[in-house]
Amino acid sequence: MNEVELLNWVRGPGLNIAIGIFLLGTIWRLFEIYSLGRKKDLSAPRHTAGASGWNTIARRSLAPPGMLKRSPISYIGGYVFHVGLAIVVFLFAPHIELIENLFGLSWPALPSQVVDLATVVTLAAMVLVLVDRINKPVKRYLSTVEDYFTWAVTFLPVLTGYMAVKHLLLPYTTMLALHILSVEILLVVLPFTKLFHVFTLFMSRWYNGQANAHKGVPV
Amino acid sequence: MSRRPTVAEQLARQGVSRRAFLKFCAAAASLMALPPSMAPAIAEALGKLRRPSVIWLSFQECTGCTESLTRSHTPTVESLIFDMISLDYHHTLQAAAGTAAEQAREDAMKEAGYLVLVDGSIPTRDGGIYSTIAGVTNLQMLKDALANAAAVVSIGTCAAYGGIPKADPNPTGAKSVQALMDEGLVPRKPVINVPGCPPIPTVITGVLAHYLTFGEIPELDSLGRPTMFYGDSIHDRCYRRPFYDQGMFAKTFDDEGARKGWCLFELGCKGPTTHNACATTKWNNGTSFPIESGHGCIGCSEPDFWDAGSFYTALSAPADPLTLATSATVAGAAIGVGMSFVNRAKKGAAKSGHETATLKDLEK
Numbered sequence: 134m135n136e137v138e139l140l141n142w143v144r145g146p147g148l149n150i151a152i153g154i155f156l157l158g159t160i161w162r163l164f165e166i167y168s169l170g171r172k173k174d175l176s177a178p179r180h181t182a183g184a185s186g187w188n189t190i191a192r193r194s195l196a197p198p199g200m201l202k203r204s205p206i207s208y209i210g211g212y213v214f215h216v217g218l219a220i221v222v223f224l225f226a227p228h229i230e231l232i233e234n235l236f237g238l239s240w241p242a243l244p245s246q247v248v249d250l251a252t253v254v255t256l257a258a259m260v261l262v263l264v265d266r267i268n269k270p271v272k273r274y275l276s277t278v279e280d281y282f283t284w285a286v287t288f289l290p291v292l293t294g295y296m297a298v299k300h301l302l303l304p305y306t307t308m309l310a311l312h313i314l315s316v317e318i319l320l321v322v323l324p325f326t327k328l329f330h331v332f333t334l335f336m337s338r339w340y341n342g343q344a345n346a347h348k349g350v351p352v
Numbered sequence: 353m354s355r356r357p358t359v360a361e362q363l364a365r366q367g368v369s370r371r372a373f374l375k376f377c378a379a380a381a382s383l384m385a386l387p388p389s390m391a392p393a394i395a396e397a398l399g400k401l402r403r404p405s406v407i408w409l410s411f412q413e414c415t416g417c418t419e420s421l422t423r424s425h426t427p428t429v430e431s432l433i434f435d436m437i438s439l440d441y442h443h444t445l446q447a448a449a450g451t452a453a454e455q456a457r458e459d460a461m462k463e464a465g466y467l468v469l470v471d472g473s474i475p476t477r478d479g480g481i482y483s484t485i486a487g488v489t490n491l492q493m494l495k496d497a498l499a500n501a502a503a504v505v506s507i508g509t510c511a512a513y514g515g516i517p518k519a520d521p522n523p524t525g526a527k528s529v530q531a532l533m534d535e536g537l538v539p540r541k542p543v544i545n546v547p548g549c550p551p552i553p554t555v556i557t558g559v560l561a562h563y564l565t566f567g568e569i570p571e572l573d574s575l576g577r578p579t580m581f582y583g584d585s586i587h588d589r590c591y592r593r594p595f596y597d598q599g600m601f602a603k604t605f606d607d608e609g610a611r612k613g614w615c616l617f618e619l620g621c622k623g624p625t626t627h628n629a630c631a632t633t634k635w636n637n638g639t640s641f642p643i644e645s646g647h648g649c650i651g652c653s654e655p656d657f658w659d660a661g662s663f664y665t666a667l668s669a670p671a672d673p674l675t676l677a678t679s680a681t682v683a684g685a686a687i688g689v690g691m692s693f694v695n696r697a698k699k700g701a702a703k704s705g706h707e708t709a710t711l712k713d714l715e716k
């Protein structure tokens with residue numbers, strides 16, 4: 134298989150399979166999670182200021198007091214790479230073109246030089262949080278294979294995308310094919326790993342906040 | 353066979369002046385991306401050369417490659433270069449026909465070291481009967497021609513990669529010259545691929561000029577193409593590139609953006625993955641190239657370009673429709689609902705199996 138055949142495969146059958154598995158897994162897990170249900174809480178609700186689902190969403194999106202100083206890399210690095218990913222994924226012209234083709238939605242793109250910069254910053258932040266995870270004994274102890282695996286499948290699409298655009302190491306066609314392939318791997322594993330937080334993050338924060346608010350505890 | 357004349361002798365015989373020849377050599381130098389100061393050296397090398405014999409074999413093709421070559425303006429590098437080789441067989445261009453033509457081919461093949469030029473793919477299904485010349489299959493003819501050849505130049509995407517005849521579902525089992533060598537169906541010789549549908553005439557002659565001047569195969573990329581012509585992508589040399597970088601795209605062929613000359617990526621331009629010299633060498637005597645006339649690149653110098661999705665679908669969009677999406681969604685929902693029943697049953701079983709703990713149990 135030469136690079137053009139690989140590119141044709143990842144743009145055609147490969148993408149079809151990856152999006153199929155992604156949809157299947159995502160819808161399966163959302164149905165399953167929503168249908169779990171909880172027993173009705175029969176106690177009388179207590180009211181405390183700042184205790185609600187929405188409050189928790191806001192509160193947990195910020196570092197708790199003192200934590201920013203104790204773990205700056207986790208918070209700053211984490212924020213930077215998530216925002217960077219959003220910019221790279223949603224504001225790069227060829228990506229918007231794909232979204233428009235799939236869902237009919239489109240919006241203006243950022244100049245590619247800006248996206249380039251965001252990519253470099255994202256890659257650097259991701260490397261930093263990984264190094265931090267390995268260096269800090271507690272974080273290392275808490276880390277499982279899945280943590281490293283999900284880091285890698287998130288990192289690779291960004292890296293290969295950057296290398297393709299910048300013509301690094303391999304010819305553009307090969308790199309583009311590898312880039313699309315790495316995104317397909319990400320799509321396939323996303324519903325079945327902790328990467329599913331893309332969908333569950335805010336709803337689980339809201340749920341925890343709401344359940345605790347009933348007991349009068351702002352979490 | 354009489355001694356072949358040198359190129360210098362041949363040109364003198366045809367009344368081509370030394371000056372015209374040097375001019376040609378300078379053009380050849382620039383084609384090969386060499387400094388003009390190399391021209392005298394090229395002239396010397398070419399002048400001493402005995403006109404090498406060239407056999408041009410046209411197989412499963414549309415004659416577009418030959419058309420490309422002959423439609424160039426005269427007098428040109430193209431016509432001069434053909435004064436330098438002895439084109440002993442080309443069934444479209446030669447005057448001889450029928451048995452006389454085939455005789456010419458067989459005579460040329462007696463003296464080893466000739467160059468074989470191929471355009472068109474080679475059908476292999478059912479013994480290769482889908483294309484024959486004078487009752488001989490293309491496969492057999494190529495096999496015979498390669499036996500004593502020094503090298504082979506695959507002119508056009510069909511000879512280089514199979515091209516349109518190889519497009520899905522490939523009814524004739526069409527293959528490229530390189531593929532046949534890889535499968536051991538024809539003798540292995542050095543191959544230079546000069547793809548394009550058709551290739552740029554000056555690229556064809558540039559490759560030949562290089563081979564004649566240096567007597568060796570030029571540096572090739574992973575797909576067997578000379579890097580001096582195919583080293584850059586169209587996108588990297590495209591004059592619309594600043595619009596691409598700014599995210600300014602024509603959305604239709606007649607909108608504001610199209611009129612202003614914005615990038616054609618969204619209209620399906622395959623420039624980013626296509627390697628060829630169109631953006632620099634241009635067509636029709638340097639007039640323009642497809643993107644300059646407002647149409648995106650279709651990627652004709654790449655393998656399987658015909659099967660790479662629509663010419664009008666952006667490179668980043670799916671090449672095929674996502675046929676699995678609907679059934680995957682339904683299956684996902686079905687599994688999800690199924691799992692919710694399993695989970696509920698589990699919960700119910702746990703509830704009914706529940707035993708009330710008494711103080712005594714705790715004291716046990």
Ligand code: SF4
Pocket residue numbers: 586587588590591592593594596614615616617621622623624643648649
């Ligand atoms: S028109 Fe095609 S080759 Fe030119 S910049 Fe746009 S995408 Fe690249």
